Amino acid sequence: MIAGLRIFAAKLRGSVDKSRLDGDLDQEMREHLALLTERFVSRGMTPEEAAYAARRQFGNRLVLRETVNEMRTFAALERLVKDLRYGVRLLARNPRFAAVAFLTLGLGIGVNTAIFSLVEGLLLKPLPYRHADRLVVPATIFQRFNSDRGSVAYADVLDWRAQSDLFTAVSAYSPGDVDVTGEGEPERVHVLAVDADYFRVFERSLLIGRSFTAEETLPGASRVAVLSYALWLRRYGGDRHVLGRRLELNGVSCEVIGITRQSSTWPSEAELLVPLRIAPLKDPDLLRRDNHIFQALARLKRGVSLQGAQARLTVMGERIAHQETGRAGTNWKLHPLAAYIIGPTLRQTLLVLFGAALFVLLIACVNVANLLLVRGAAREKEVAIRNALGAGWNRLAAQFMAESLLLSAGGGLAGILGGYWSLKGLIRFAPTDVPWLDRVHMDLGVMAFAATLCLATLVLAGVVPAIQAARLEPVEFLREANRTSSGGRRSGRLRGLLVISELALAIVLLTGAGLLIRSFSRMQRIDPGFSTRNLLTLQITLPHARYGTPPQVAAGFDQVTSAIRRIPGVLSASAASSLPVGGGGFYLGRVFLREGQPEPPASTDTNAAWSVIEPEYFASLGIRVLQGRRFTDRDTQQSTPVIIISRSMARKMFPDQNPLGRRIRSWRDENLYREIVGVVDDLRYDGLIQDIGNNVYVPHQQDTWGTLAIVVRTQGDPNALLPAIRRQIWSVDKRLAIADVKTMDQIVAAELARPRFSMFLLVIFGATALTLAAIGTYGVMAYNVEQRVREIGIRMALGAARADVLKMVVGGAAQLASVGVLGGVAGAAALTRLMRTLLFGVSPTDVQTFVLVSVLLTLVALAASYVPARRATRVDPTVTLRSE
């Protein structure tokens, strides 16, 4: 070790002081030879003989000098520098080759750098919370809805909290929106109503002030609120004397008691925290196991594994599912917080894109390897001569590798630059609902990844050509030179292999892109069930403080929608608790029984999404009423309870009967018989690409909600009417906050944003792959033709027609293409399974896509070979034969 260090230091000294030490050695050698010569002269030799004998006895001075140099300096490094310099000169002499290679590698590395930045920022970086790996989200598995992210019952939370050997804290919370008024401008912010365990889950103290006491989380306690760091900065400019100030939340005055630390809690979009104010132990309704109205967050105890905790919860959940009614087909699932936030689809999308990007890089590497092979072949003479002059094959390979190193380093640099800009574009055009894009940066991790890619490209693209070129024996070269007519068979086969693999890789990528295109066009063709054009939506909450009774709320919304209807250009305006195609608001999932139907388990209830609507809702959306009537102003609290059901619901509950006039009840909740007065078309409430569920509608006058979505159908561009709409709303009550203003087209576009984005990226990758594959095929075919010019000339001299030559060249390409296509199709069939969750209405082995892509790629390969084939037919036999 110490000896090694000493040698290293000596070498360092030697490198720095090289010229002086070289001079020293020369001086020593001269002196030695002089003395030796004198000695021989003194023994009677002539000076010439003596000098010769002295040189012989001393040995090869050149070799000695090199050996000493090797010992004294970092000779390998010096050689590398020399090789690199030579490489730079070669590249400069052939700028077109250099540009193509840099561009190809830059493309491959750039694409990967950008996508890896996303993967790192969204999947790999730890969350900003303390010991974030122990934060979990317990949720309900509803087999019926094919969901494992369902809300939880408070009784569940209490059960989990009792497992103190698993969790250090379990919190129930309920997200919502609240209008903040009082000091400053009114605004709507996301609020979390949390229990006392919430801050314990995150294990972070507040920046200033205190969190909620147990008493404050009970009903009737004095109102308090904790502000998020962001809201504190925005509304109070970071004023430290904010504690004790009062905020009006939906008209209720609350005292500010604390400020959270920056990004210390989740969900990060919640800017305000208020106590849950429930007393579950005194409220049997809250303890009902089927009352899934809370979200939960928990922290695993140190040393407890997710699997271990999950196993225990599953056993508990099974027991409860047996004991309690309404729990069949449910259990609990523990999501790691990070996985819960990103979600399986986004994760899968990122991984698919990452895989696709790696494929692009592979193709780029194959292309560059190809270029190098062709170039290596062109340099066979140089290599053979240098080999004959004594350069060992490892020395030659080293030089070729140095050139590849230049290429991959240059490509890497181009890639990092390109990746930086692509990442900017990616973030700019990414769907807005992707969480945490602000955590995506080209940081050190990404740079390290890019460097790794450079090394990988060096190995993938450089090694084979280097060995291939350097292995050439001079004898073999001479032999091959005599056989130019048949070309280098070995390297020809290698190039063919490269073309095949390139085509196969391109097929896999294009198949993926094709599947996404088809799936996206399926999505676009989904009929939302109503016209989304010229439809504006927004959310309004009538604060309980000023709208205390159901009639007041109903009248308030009626006034708002009536005022909007008076605007010229407004065709219709209405209100509903939730909007279709995932447009906002929310519905209640409830279960129904027909009149006279026995309660479960004697029979099965039917679930449906419960929305409350104003009478004009169906008219505003333009939904057909298939049977019966709409609601009217005469459906009031005093009149008969009524309900309108969707077509699917009618078919499910009354398969062979006319539902009109029949009565149903939501037996576990409202438990009131409502008369069916109408049947309407189905609507997709969960989102555009989700399955159609059962819907029921209840008049708002009979079930009033404080928060409703307003829908406005306009004659022209709805955004143009927005100022007028605001004015009209504020003419009713100027303290109302208007939130979530969106057109229905925007809502639909947002629904399609993610699939569109991933399709867009995969199409870009596919197009890149196709281009590279075409270039690669062209390059190899062109080279092959060049190599076979003599053979072709002979064939033509012997009577082969131009068509025969064309057939021969294109046929060769067709052979390669067919093998490549077969391999690609097999690879694609194996890999597209991984994107099943990203596909809508298309099977991962969609025959049409596979056939189309195969045909496309075969055609491209044939076209790429056609150009050189045409050149081959123009070979003049007399010219080529004479040139021998």
Place this chain on the structure above:
Amino acid sequence: MTKGKPADLQKSDVLQGTLDLMVLKTLEALGPLHGYGVARRLEQLSEDVLQLNEGTVYTSLLRLQHQGWISAHWGTSENNRKAKFYQITRSGRKQLARETASWERISGVIGRVLRLAGDEP
């Protein structure tokens, strides 16, 4: 990148350690010497049994220098020309003692073994 020595030096690899040892011993016995002097002494001692390119002495000297067992300084040779003189250091003497002991032990063993083999008819 590549590691390898010209062929004629590789052949003396077997002797390398021995050569170093002899050079070290020479410097211990005769005091400061230049490369030519070392070569002469080796020639004289080996009585033409050992054929070596005198140039290899310099690689041996460089190795010993790197190990810190000898030091070098410029001086004047017998015929008043500039020459580099090599001198054994204190750690060089220690090393020599160690090497000598181990050499004697090994050569003793080898000698015994060879004698044994020679005894058999």
